[in-house]
Amino acid sequence: MKSKFRVQKHGEVFTPQWVVDKMISIPGIKEKTEDVFATFLEPSAGEGAFLLAIENLKLRYVYNNYSKELWNVYALWALTSIYGIEFLQDNLIVARQNMLDLFATYYEMVNDRPISEETDIYRSAQTIITANIVQGNTLTRKNRQGEDIVFSRWSQVSDAERMVERTEFTYSSLFSESNQCKLEMFEQASEDIAPKYAITDIEQVWREE
Numbered sequence: 475m476k477s478k479f480r481v482q483k484h485g486e487v488f489t490p491q492w493v494v495d496k497m498i499s500i501p502g503i504k505e506k507t508e509d510v511f512a513t514f515l516e517p518s519a520g521e522g523a524f525l526l527a528i529e530n531l532k533l534r535y536v537y538n539n540y541s542k543e544l545w546n547v548y549a550l551w552a553l554t555s556i557y558g559i560e561f562l563q564d565n566l567i568v569a570r571q572n573m574l575d576l577f578a579t580y581y582e583m584v585n586d587r588p589i590s591e592e593t594d595i596y597r598s599a600q601t602i603i604t605a606n607i608v609q610g611n612t613l614t615r616k617n618r619q620g621e622d623i624v625f626s627r628w629s630q631v632s633d634a635e636r637m638v639e640r641t642e643f644t645y646s647s648l649f650s651e652s653n654q655c656k657l658e659m660f661e662q663a664s665e666d667i668a669p670k671y672a673i674t675d676i677e678q679v680w681r682e683e
Contacts, residue, residue, distance in 0.1 A: 489523050498527050507531035510551050511630070517612040519558035522569030525607065528556055529573055533580045545584045546595050547636055550676045553577065553599055554628035554638075558607040559645070563618075566609050573603050597680035602628070615646045622646055631673055638679060640671040 498504065506512040507528060516524045532552035540548045556573075560566040577599050581589040589596050610616060610623040617623055623645035631637035671682045 489520065491523065495527070497524065498531065504531070508535045510536065510548055511555055513555045513557065516558040519560040519565070519569050519607060521565050522558065522572045522607075525556055525558050525569060526572055526576055529553070529576055532556070533577070537580060537584065542584055544635075547676060549577065549580065550595070550598055550602065550679075551628075551630070553602045554606070554676075556606060557625060559610045559612050559623060560607070561609070561611055563609060566607065570603050570607050573607065574600055577603075594677045594680065598677050601680040602626075610645070612645075615644075628676075628679075636675050636677070637673055638676045639673045640679065640682065642670075 498507065506514070508531075510532065514525075514528050516522075516528075519525055529552070532555070533549055536545060536548045536552055553573075558569060560569055578589045578596070581595070591597075605626040608623060608625065609618060615623055624642050625645060627641050627643060629639045629641070631639055671679075674682055
């Protein structure tokens with residue numbers, strides 16, 4: 475924990491790594507980390523311990539199963555499948571940066587050089603992480619402005635492996651009247667917000683911000 479005050483005020487207790495490791499070894503979870511498009515949601519992200527564990531497994535899978543020429547594309551697709559909600563702003567900033575740093579580490583492994591912050595892939599990775607890891611209260615489904623938590627869905631266009639259609643939907647739309655989360659929630663979410671992004675190459679999504 476960071477402080478007793480934060481524990482008392484926000485119930486903030488960070489998940490130890492051994493618990494994270496145990497969670498991702500649950501039958502069914504490990505298999506999903508080997509599906510680039512299978513979605514994960516961490517409803518109380520903290521500084522991203524669980525998010526990083528999932529990202530690491532997904533990027534490792536891309537590293538081991540796709541060519542160097544396709545790594546950029548499928549590494550970005552892997553990022554689009556990882557979602558998180560964090561209440562405290564300082565934790566949110568750290569979680570996003572941790573995810574971006576891990577992505578940069580894998581990029582360097584693949585390309586034998588550091589990633590440049592000026593490249594399309596870096597900017598697109600940053601855009602995806604920022605859109606997917608958001609500030610909010612999971613219980614009220616609102617952010618600090620009192621607005622609905624909004625996520626982006628990143629859909630592959632037909633069989634065009636590089637092309638993505640980005641649409642937005644509210645977190646609340648994932649729940650039925652009985653307040654139970656829907657199966658395959660991100661694929662079935664309703665109440666889409668009016669489209670405002672053009673279909674584009676996944677390495678160019680940062681230009682649509």
